[in-house]
Amino acid sequence: xxxxxxxxxxxxxxxxxxxxxxxxxxxxxxxxxxxxxxxxxxxxxxxxxxxxxxxxxxxxxxxxxxxxxxxxxxxxxxxxxxxxxxxxxxxxxxxxxxxxxxxxxxxxxxxxxxxxxxxxxxxxxxxxxxxxxxxxxxxxxxxxxxxxxxxxxxxxxxxxxxxxxxxxxxxxxxxxxxxxxxxxxxxxxxxxxxxxxxxxxxxxxxxxxxxxxxxxxxxxxxxxxxxxxxxxxxxxxxxxxxxxxxxxxxxxxxxxxxxxxxxxxxxxxxxxxxxxxxxxxxxxxxxxxxxxxxxxxxxxxxxxxxxxxxxxxxxxxxxxxxxxxxxxxxxxxxxxxxxxxxxxxxxxxxxxxxxxxxxxxxxxxxxxxxxxxxxxxxxxxxxxxxxxxxxxxxxxxxxxxxxxxxxxxxxxxxxxxxxxxxxxxxxxxxxxxxxxxxxxxxxxxxxxxxxxxxxxxxxxxxxxxxxxxxxxxxxxxxxxxxxxxxxxxxxxxxxxxxxxxxxxxxxxxxxxxxxxxxxxxxxxxxxxxxxxxxxxxxxxxxxxxxxxxxxxxxxxxxxxxxxxxxxxxxxxxxxxxxxxxxxxxxxxxxxxxxxxxxxxxxxxxxxxxxxxxxxxxxxxxxxxxxxxxxxxxxxxxxxxxxxxxxxxxxxxxxxxxxxxxxxxxx
Amino acid sequence: xxxxxxxxxxxxxxxxxxxxxxxxxxxxxxxxxxxxxxxxxxxxxxxxxxxxxxxxxxxxxxxxxxxxxxxxxxxxxxxxxxxxxxxxxxxxxxxxxxxxxxxxxxxxxxxxxxxxxxxxxxxxxxxxxxxxxxxxxxxxxxxxxxxxxxxxxxxxxxxxxxxxxxxxxxxxxxxxxxxxxxxxxxxxxxxxxxxxxxxxxxxxxxxxxxxxxxxxxxxxxxxxxxxxxxxxxxxxxxxxxxxxxxxxxxxxxxxxxxxxxxxxxxxxxxxxxxxxxxxxxxxxxxxxxxxxxx
Numbered sequence: 029x030x031x032x033x034x035x036x037x038x039x040x041x042x043x044x045x046x047x048x049x050x051x052x053x054x055x056x057x058x059x060x061x062x063x064x065x066x067x068x069x070x071x072x073x074x075x076x077x078x079x080x081x082x083x084x085x086x087x088x089x090x091x092x093x094x095x096x097x098x099x100x101x102x103x104x105x106x107x108x109x110x111x112x113x114x115x116x117x118x119x120x121x122x123x124x125x126x127x128x129x130x131x132x133x134x135x136x137x138x139x140x141x142x143x144x145x146x147x148x149x150x151x152x153x154x155x156x157x158x159x160x161x162x163x164x165x166x167x168x169x170x171x172x173x174x175x176x177x178x179x180x181x182x183x184x185x186x187x188x189x190x191x192x193x194x195x196x197x198x199x200x201x202x203x204x205x206x207x208x209x210x211x212x213x214x215x216x217x218x219x220x221x222x223x224x225x226x227x228x229x230x231x232x233x234x235x236x237x238x239x240x241x242x243x244x245x246x247x248x249x250x251x252x253x254x255x256x257x258x259x260x261x262x263x264x265x266x267x268x269x270x271x272x273x274x275x276x277x278x279x280x281x282x283x284x285x286x287x288x289x290x291x292x293x294x295x296x297x298x299x300x301x302x303x304x305x306x307x308x309x310x311x312x313x314x315x316x317x318x319x320x321x322x323x324x325x326x327x328x329x330x331x332x333x334x335x336x337x338x339x340x341x342x343x344x345x346x347x348x349x350x351x352x353x354x355x356x357x358x359x360x361x362x363x364x365x366x367x368x369x370x371x372x373x374x375x376x377x378x379x380x381x382x383x384x385x386x387x388x389x390x391x392x393x394x395x396x397x398x399x400x401x402x403x404x405x406x407x408x409x410x411x412x413x414x415x416x417x418x419x420x421x422x423x424x425x426x427x428x429x430x431x432x433x434x435x436x437x438x439x440x441x442x443x444x445x446x447x448x449x450x451x452x453x454x455x456x457x458x459x460x461x462x463x464x465x466x467x468x469x470x471x472x473x474x475x476x477x478x479x480x481x482x483x484x485x486x487x488x489x490x491x492x493x494x495x496x497x498x499x500x501x502x503x504x505x506x507x508x509x510x511x512x513x514x515x516x517x518x519x520x521x522x523x524x525x526x527x528x529x530x531x532x533x534x535x536x537x538x539x540x541x542x543x544x545x546x547x548x549x550x551x552x553x554x555x556x557x558x559x560x561x562x563x564x565x566x567x568x569x570x571x572x573x574x575x576x577x578x579x580x581x582x583x584x585x586x587x588x589x590x591x592x593x594x595x596x597x598x599x600x601x602x603x604x605x606x607x608x609x610x611x612x613x614x615x616x617x618x619x620x621x622x623x624x625x626x627x628x629x630x631x632x633x634x635x636x637x638x639x640x641x642x643x644x645x646x647x648x649x650x651x652x653x654x655x656x657x658x659x660x661x662x663x664x665x666x667x668x669x670x671x672x673x674x675x676x677x678x679x680x681x682x683x684x685x686x687x688x689x690x691x692x693x694x
Numbered sequence: 695x696x697x698x699x700x701x702x703x704x705x706x707x708x709x710x711x712x713x714x715x716x717x718x719x720x721x722x723x724x725x726x727x728x729x730x731x732x733x734x735x736x737x738x739x740x741x742x743x744x745x746x747x748x749x750x751x752x753x754x755x756x757x758x759x760x761x762x763x764x765x766x767x768x769x770x771x772x773x774x775x776x777x778x779x780x781x782x783x784x785x786x787x788x789x790x791x792x793x794x795x796x797x798x799x800x801x802x803x804x805x806x807x808x809x810x811x812x813x814x815x816x817x818x819x820x821x822x823x824x825x826x827x828x829x830x831x832x833x834x835x836x837x838x839x840x841x842x843x844x845x846x847x848x849x850x851x852x853x854x855x856x857x858x859x860x861x862x863x864x865x866x867x868x869x870x871x872x873x874x875x876x877x878x879x880x881x882x883x884x885x886x887x888x889x890x891x892x893x894x895x896x897x898x899x900x901x902x903x904x905x906x907x908x909x910x911x912x913x914x915x916x917x918x919x920x921x922x923x924x925x926x927x928x929x930x931x932x933x934x935x936x937x938x939x940x941x942x943x944x945x946x947x948x949x950x951x952x953x954x955x956x957x958x959x960x961x962x963x964x965x966x967x968x969x970x971x972x973x974x975x976x977x978x979x980x981x982x983x984x985x986x987x988x
Contacts, residue, residue: 365855365861365865366861384865385864385865386855386865386866386867387865387867395864448863448864449863450857450862450863450864450865450866450867450868450873451866451867451868451869452867452868452869453868456939456943459943459946459947460942460943460946461760462758462760475766475769475770568770574750643752645752645753651763656766656770657747657766657767657770658753658762658763658766658767659747659748659751659753659754659763659764659766659767659770660747660751660767660770661753662751662752662753663750663751663752664750664751664752665750666750667749667750668748668749668750668751668752668754668755669749669953670754670755670756670951670952670953670955670956671748671751671754671755671757671764671767671951672741672744672745672748672749673952673953673956673957674758674759674764674950674951674952674955674956674959675744675748675759675764675768676737676740676741676744676956677956677959677960677963678759679736679737679740679778680733680734680737680960680963681733681945681959681960681963683732683733683736683737683778683783684729684730684732684733684963684967685942685966685967687729687732687733687736687783687784687787688729688938688967688970688971690784690787690788691725691729691787691791691974692888692974693835694787694788694791694792694795694828
């Protein structure tokens, strides 16, 4: 019987790759990761009281050559404890793309409190707990703590620690909490920090990397195995990282759900009595099969189908361009309408949250697809190629946005802002918003010849949330595109694939990306990448003017002089070819030096009016993706009144319509 | 005692209002010229920088506004100082439109042969009073706003995403019963407010009222006593919106990127505004027709 589906797949020409995990989430063969921090977690949720009680059995390995006596932990939910946490202060000061906790009443707040920390021999460590503030001097912040052991963990030794904690679930605000009975629980258990060991991410000695919860950063954790048992009311449907391995009905009306997954960096879960579960099998030749599960509000089955379609496209794209997705399951969670801004669009191992629309556009709703593809792309970029989201968010957000953007291009997805309108208005508004802006360009509408900060910067060190977003998403994508243009598509694809394969299930940093860039593209490519990601330079290469005239009055057939002025704003050291086209149809290509020139004039003296320069264009092969203003790459001698008339006409039309709307109130 | 207008009477008034509104091309021209002037004043400051940016730009030729090179060039022009002017033109719009209100009320009531001198004379004579009346009518507009906020809050509490929120915009349905109910409620409130204002303006002219508060109150009474007329006025607004929308959509559907297409788009745009202002005059005529009812 079991052979029948396999035979059918072979007949259909779909030959899947062998699985890397069994259907219980356990690795087949050698472990994929070092499994530095593994957890057995048990948690009981009491929705009536919004309380969570948990027990964690942590097995941690000291990867370093130095004995470790002090262990660092995250207690993320204390970010929601009060208005004094670093998270709350940063939200109040720098803004947030998600719901702010500034408006939280006392009843909305959440916290986590360690009640016990015992070694295997029964030694209680709670008295050694100390709140730490590695990123700022905020003594009121309680999102990072240390425990001090009576005896250090020896180099490469292993420690088992039992942690018990109690928590109050906050109102859903920033990826965790409850909204009208919908629970989404991320960063919900005391999670050990990452002990970085040389040469990992450039550290010179073993160093704990354990940052406070910030308003505009995400997370960083070691790989391990997770075996989790969640006990909650029978009415609730549960989804979580990994695969379900058991379900036990309890006498008190609760159900214990057990999940397991090897080789992941985190565990998140959701529970709600309003979920509809939709399942499907992902099959593609040469890639492992994956069970796709969507949990969506009951009335939104149409969204579920599209979320799974988008996930499948991303699994296939990532599997073919980077490396195959190895886990046996993907769980897609769509929060109910109203919770999307706080919980939607977030990535976790084998699980992500997308959006839901009451009336999605068929067959592809860009709102659903865009978020789903981006979050599914995160399975690689940070989920498996586990960079530090606190310190180098561009390595996951930037590369993922670039990659999922390419996948969207390959699926020919296009934005039309009218699709954001309610049903009944979309078709009517369509012509007003028909856009030819690609996904990649749409993310990079704010460009500059000189940026305020580098791309590679710890998240909390950007001036504000908007700046963090612009730098780590759009600007990183344009920078990657610029590097791709210099290296060529094939070499750049090799670069990304090499980086992905080499650092899968490890913790790469910007230096590692640069090293692979040097290996694939040479020292020049590395130098450029260094400027792109660690510098602040932008670029705007432009043909500023074309001036033609006769130096002596010998009539139209006499000698003509044409000056073409090229200006280079910004100081990215990129080659700058210039194509010159003359009225007689002849063309030639000049070169502006990559560095040290901000302005250059090319002068031509030719006989006859037909020898005048008609048009000049820098980067004739296509604009540099990071270019602040690609339209000034080319300039014609003759005026082009069409675009001016068109833009001015639109401005005038909009102004007139606004004036008439205001006039309706007078 | 006033008699409530019957449905046929309201229908006749509506037809007469539309006919006269579109026939008053001189008054409509004044309104359109005012709108165009305001539009030009708003856009003019941006033109030199746009010309510098796009005046010799072959890469922008034939491209629509929402294409990457053009959109980026416009952003670059704005970064380099291209700014539209907003507040001053809107202030001018407010003053001049209130100035013309007196002339339009006169046309609505008399409907005789058009004379620019008499039109502007009536406008000037009633300008100060129309300014004061606008302040009184602002109270009514505030009421309409409160209905909008209140109904939105109520729908939210009931768990039906209202159209006037981001959530409702993305997830709502224009044709759901709740959306239609809210739109109908707001349309009727707005129509009642606007009909009251138009009636008050006509009363200012007809009765040469000096006390604008009195005119405003009489306008409100005239509107509230004739619910059928309010419904008809809402229909008039709906038809006007539909006309404007269809023409604006036609304009948006035109090809872009050349001067010829831009000129055609400009003309269609003016046609759109023409329709909108013809309906505005029609609204004043309709209010006058209601005041003529015994």
